Amino acid sequence: xxxxxxxxxxxxxxxxxxxxxxxxxxxxxxxxxxxxxxxxxxxxxxxxxxxxxxxxxxxxxxxxxxxxxxxxxxxxxxxxxxxxxxxxxxx
Numbered sequence: 001x002x003x004x005x006x007x008x009x010x011x012x013x014x015x016x017x018x019x020x021x022x023x024x025x026x027x028x029x030x031x032x033x034x035x036x037x038x039x040x041x042x043x044x045x046x047x048x049x050x051x052x053x054x055x056x057x058x059x060x061x062x063x064x065x066x067x068x069x070x071x072x073x074x075x076x077x078x079x080x081x082x083x084x085x086x087x088x089x090x091x
Contacts, residue, residue, distance in 0.1 A: 005043055005084050006036055012080035027073035031066070047081035054078050 010025060017028035024035040054074035060067035 006041070008084045008087065009043065009080055012083050013077070016076045016080060018076070028076065029069035029073050031070040031073045043081060043085055047078060047085060050074055050078050050081065 010020065013025050014020065019026045019028075021033075024033045026033040054071060054077075057067055057071040057074055061071050062068075
């Protein structure tokens with residue numbers, strides 16, 4: 001059974017300019033993509049890892065345009081994860 005939060009995450013990302021191709025979600029600047037590869041995938045853990053990546057990428061925003069695009073995509077993903085995980089779960 002699919003976790004409703006994964007469906008909400010997909011909707012939030014599509015609203016932020018992400019695209020869905022080949023069962024994967026692709027970032028607006030095409031710096032990354034991901035797919036849900038496990039029914040046991042944990043959104044909270046994923047969010048924490050992406051927050052750390054976004055924080056690390058912030059140091060390179062002014063140095064390299066590719067890193068700036070990556071940072072924007074990571075921030076978009078973290079914001080969507082925050083939205084989904086902060087929403088109350090409805091049955």
